Amino acid sequence: MDIDRTIRQMARDARQAAGVMGCCATDRxxxxxxxxxxxxxxxxxxxxKENRKDLKRAGEAGLSSAMVDRLTVSGQTIAAMAGGLREVAAYPDPVGTMGETQVRPNGLRVSKMRIPLGVIGIIYESRPNVTIDAAGLCLKSGNAVILRGGSEALHSNRALAGIIGQALKSVGLPAQAAQVVPMEDRAAINALLLQDDFVDxxxxxxxxxxxxFVAENSRIPVLKHYKGVCHVFVDQSADLQMAENIxxxxxVQRPGVCNAMETLLVHQQVAPDFLPAMARRYDTAGVxxxxxxxxxxxxxxxxxxTDADWPAEYLDLILAVRVVANMDDAMAHIARYGSNHTEAIVTSDYRRAHRFVRDVDASVVLVNASTRFNDGGQLGLGAEMGISTSKLHAFGPMGLNELTTQKFVVLGDGQVRA
Known part of the structure; x- marks a missing residue:
């Protein structure tokens, strides 16, 4: 198989399919x-059954427990995929919606209309559920998508690709609107990153x-999320039982994901009371x-x-803990070691909560809640494409609106420019 030729043909087909999807009725x-x-x-x-083939290969290859966790598909996982699709189907269609209209002094009526991005390439590891989540979000938002999952999930993704194509054909839409790259060779990624003529x-x-690797080798704009180094800061005014639970x-709830806490910051005034009780509870979970x-x-x-622990994304039952003198020290630590992903404060002081929310630079900032809530489903977006830690053009969980852009629509009645 000529990889370059195959990928280019897939990209060309996706561009044609995007034209169909961009004009497709919501009901369809x-x-x-x-x-x-x-x-x-x-x-x-x-x-x-297909996923078990992938899990067997993963075991033979010695993949980490975090990777195996992301790779595993169960009946519950599949039910969640299906539920996410139904939820996305129930959400309002952003395509074609109009923003507020501004009337200019010359009578021109200026507004903006939401439109699809076009063709989106998704490159991901493990997580076969991404195949379904990404396809559902891209299709609902009027885009075409090319999905390149990891070789470790090849059998699972092929099975899911067949389902996606079957569903599209069942309503008369082109199967090329959601394609899964069929080869394992990493050269397919390089080839996809060069398709700037067709992929947006x-x-x-x-x-x-x-x-x-993707950011350094792509000719196409890349939405980045390098890692999730997430913190919880327990303030001096925190309800300590609430802080323990959070x-x-x-x-512990799911340590191998990007919105799990990796560093705990504790105010020095409450550390002697809070840390021993927290440590006992962590010990029961093997942290x-x-x-x-x-x-x-x-x-x-x-x-x-060590110095290597503070910027670490463990994705495991390992936690770095630091006692800080005050909230300024906590925020300075976050600014130095955080990854703009998710940050949380536990406090009963409104002013400190407000300042933390205002000053901490992260895609999601939480007050008195777990970092695990930085998730599209939990925040009301339905299934999510991922969590962007770059600010162009989206920041945080990417749902339907984040997979569209806007064009200006100007309505006149004969105006000409002087």
Whole structure:
């Protein structure tokens, strides 16, 4: 197979399909998504069977527990995929919606209309659910999509690709509107990144190495999310029981994802009371703590944190802990080591909460809630494309609106420019 020729043909076909999708009626798009959800439910056993082939290869290749967790597909996973599609189908269609109209002194009526981006390339590792989530969001927002999943999920993604194509054809839409790259060779990624004639945006999802590779080699604009180094700051005024619950959930509920907490910051006034109780609770979950000197003095026996721990994205049951003198120190730590992903404060002081929200630079800032809520579904977007930590053109979870742009629409009655 000629990889360059195959990818270029896929990109050309996607561009043609994008023209169809951009003009497609909402009801037709929704029916395609609903049919896709039905097919997922009907073919659950087949998908799981194909996924087991991927899991077997992952075990033989020695993939990390975090990668295996992301790769695993269960009946619950498939039900969640189908539910996400139905939720996206139920959401208002952003395409064609008009913004506020401004009337100029010469009578021109100026507004903006939401339109699709065009063709989106998604490059991702593990997570077969991304295949369905990305296809659903791109199709509902009137885009065409080229999906290049990791080789470790090849069998799962091929099964899902068949379902996507079947659902599109069932309503008379081109299967080329959502294509899965069929080859494992990494050269396919390089070829896709050169298709700037046909592809409008590249969204990489995966480890920092993959994202940096894509950003450095793409001729196409890239929406980046390098890593999630997320913090929770326990303020001096925090309800300590609330703080315990939040910090436990942020680290333990699912440690292998990008919105899990990686560093805990604790105000020095509450650290002697808070940290021993928190450490006991973490110990029951198998969390390994690494602390600053002040933390180690309160929790003797835990290993000291090194310079490499503060910017680390562990994606595991490992947590760096630092005692800070005040909120300014906490925010300075976040500014130095954070990744603009998710930051949280636990406090009962309104003024400090307001300042934290205003001054901390992250795609989602939370007050008295777990970092695990930085998720499209949890924030009301339905399924999400990913979480952008760059600010052009989206920041945070990417739902339907974030997969569109706007064009100016100007209505006149004969005006000419002097």
């Amino acid at each position: 798009k929704n029916q395609a998504l609903t049919n896709m959800a039905d097919l997922l439910a009907q073919q659950t056993e087949t998908i799981i 945006l590249i969204i990489p999802r995966g480890g920092e190495g993959l994202i940096r 910090c436990y959930n942020a680290k 390994q703590l690494r602390g600053c000197p002040e933390t180690c003095a309160i929790l003797p026996g835990i290993p000291p944190a």
